Amino acid sequence: xxxxxxxxxxxxxxxxxxxxxxxxxxxxxxxxxxxxxxxxxxxxxxxxxxxxxxxxxxxxxxxxxxxxxxxxxxxxxxxxxxxxxxxxxxxxxxxxxxxxxxxxxxxxxxxxxxxxxxxxxxxxxxxxxxxxxxxxxx
Numbered sequence: 001x002x003x004x005x006x007x008x009x010x011x012x013x014x015x016x017x018x019x020x021x022x023x024x025x026x027x028x029x030x031x032x033x034x035x036x037x038x039x040x041x042x043x044x045x046x047x048x049x050x051x052x053x054x055x056x057x058x059x060x061x062x063x064x065x066x067x068x069x070x071x072x073x074x075x076x077x078x079x080x081x082x083x084x085x086x087x088x089x090x091x092x093x094x095x096x097x098x099x100x101x102x103x104x105x106x107x108x109x110x111x112x113x114x115x116x117x118x119x120x121x122x123x124x125x126x127x128x129x130x131x132x133x134x135x136x137x138x
């Protein structure tokens with residue numbers, strides 16, 4: 001039996017959207033208030049979707065306690081109450097602009113690295129209650 005299981009999570013973080021080789025005026029034109037040099041924050045909500053075959057012996061797709069622990073260690077501990085630009089490795093030193101799209105992808109990569117390959121993984125990240133992104137795209 002093929003099925004999907006979901007786990008919700010939440011973290012608060014600050015970031016600044018900008019392109020380093022543009023001046024503040026150009027960044028403000030592209031990113032608006034999200035380019036504030038003093039940063040701004042979001043209350044991110046996230047849904048982790050794991051899809052695969054149910055284990056006929058246990059009746060589980062995945063032990064949700066294990067998934068909860070992966071999310072805690074590899075997402076919440078990394079992002080919660082952090083300045084993403086300055087404290088999250090993938091975004092430090094302007095390696096990547098911390099847009100919702102890029103944050104979602106980084107979360108996917110972090111969880112994909114620890115999740116058994118037999119599972120499909122989808123991340124849905126809400127930057128606001130009305131704005132969200134999903135990776136991979138369906």
